[in-house]
Amino acid sequence: MVVLGISVGFPTAGRGPVVTCVALEGWQGEPRMLEVCELRTAALEVIDQVEDLGRKLSSKLSALNPDAVVICIADVSPSGNRMAAPRHRLMVEGALGYVSRDHKVQQVVYRNGKEVGEALGLSKADALARGKALDSKRSGAAAAALTALPAASTDRNPS
Numbered sequence: 001m002v003v004l005g006i007s008v009g010f011p012t013a014g015r016g017p018v019v020t021c022v023a024l025e026g027w028q029g030e031p032r033m034l035e036v037c038e039l040r041t042a043a044l045e046v047i048d049q050v051e052d053l054g055r056k057l058s059s060k061l062s063a064l065n066p067d068a069v070v071i072c073i074a075d076v077s078p079s080g081n082r083m084a085a086p087r088h089r090l091m092v093e094g095a096l097g098y099v100s101r102d103h104k105v106q107q108v109v110y111r112n113g114k115e116v117g118e119a120l121g122l123s124k125a126d127a128l129a130r131g132k133a134l135d136s137k138r139s140g141a142a143a144a145a146l147t148a149l150p151a152a153s154t155d156r157n158p159s
Helices: 046-064 084-102 113-120 124-134 139-146
Strands: 002-009 018-027 030-040 068-073 107-112
Touching: 002 046, 002 084, 002 139, 018 046, 018 124, 018 139, 030 046, 030 139, 046 084, 068 084, 068 113, 068 139, 084 107, 107 113, 113 124, 113 139, 124 139
Parallel strands: 002 068, 068 107
Antiparallel strands: 002 018, 018 030
């Protein structure tokens, strides 16, 4: 089973969004890293960024043909936030989910950090630590990918 974890961030103020992707296979206890990448866009307008990142993810999905995609979304802010970045992130995350569904990926899931932890039976911080152990630069995407892997090995062939 191949799974793809995705997270969206804005690592540099004033720059466009960066989509981080981590592809894993195996099971949660022994995940194997298949590929990591960052999708970036030079487009200036939000709608052009969304379209460009969607096309880039489409290409990546064609190459990987994953069974599941888990998009790690932002946790709910305890107070209102009128900044543009959270709305911008939501637009990108929505487009990435649509592109994944358009590629007929069997399972497309949105999970916030707390839900990623719950899916792994951990706290959000512990889930991110597991993701960081797989890829220190893409811990959110790695943790999200882990949630779609089977909890136990499906290999019934004893050694």
